[in-house]
Amino acid sequence: MIKLYSYFRSQATFRVRIAINLKGLPHESEYRHLEKGEQYAADYKAINPQMMVPTFIDGPVKLTQSLAILEYLEEKHPEPPLLPKNPPARAWVRAFALINVADSHPLIVPRIRNYLTEVLEVSEPQKLAWIQHWLGLGLQAMESLLIAHGSMGRFCHGDSPTIADICLATQVFPATNFKCDLAPYPNCKRIYDTCMALPAFASAHPMKQPDAE
Ligand SMILES: N[C@@H](CCC(=O)N[C@@H](CS)C(=O)NCC(=O)O)C(=O)O
Secondary structure: OEEEEEOOOOHHHHHHHHHHHHOOOOEEEEEOOHHHOHHHOHHHHHHOOOOOOOEEEEOOEEEEOHHHHHHHHHHHOOOOOOOOOOHHHHHHHHHHHHHHHHHHHHHOOHHHHHHHHHHOOOOHHHHHHHHHHHHHHHHHHHHHHHHHOOOEOOOOOEOOOOHHHHHHHHHHHHHHHOOOOOOOOHHHHHHHHHHHOOHHHHOOOHHHOOOOO
């Protein structure tokens, strides 16, 4: 059985939960409370030297980094596919996903938010403006890519969910949480709603997790 070190609000873990659900795999979770600093405990640092969630355990395989985990799941369990078949489309999906995984999300994680307030002493409104700014830039890029993409369907690429949709969901969810205006991003909003109507996405939602507060 897959084991996932998790925190309900973690967007990176949300991505992995969605993929596990789409692949129809059972999993169990162990929780680390990021706001209480449990990721920094020595026992967890021994498991994940980056002191982040998720950590993914599949028998002897231990993995970190959500996108690497998604690719591992795709290779080990090819059905249903989460990447298109042809190379340019696969690269498009990966590039779209990286807007969230590599460019937006790293700027809003707890360690960055804590540094902003505790070291740089920015105010709460300034911190919120920071989060909204970086999420908004990512959404702008996603919306433009979708409009220019000849293969947008019900989902980002075609009519079934891919890794692009997983990463769109983990861009839009925090944007709603941090009160970003979604009106300028109608395609992102529509696809997010389509995704969240699927049980695999809905049951992975942060507020549906047993450790949700
Ligand atoms: N690039 C990593 C990011 C992992 C990450 O930043 N996880 C956050 C939660 S979403 C975390 O554990 N943060 C701990 C901290 O910021 O102290 C991935 O995609 O897995």
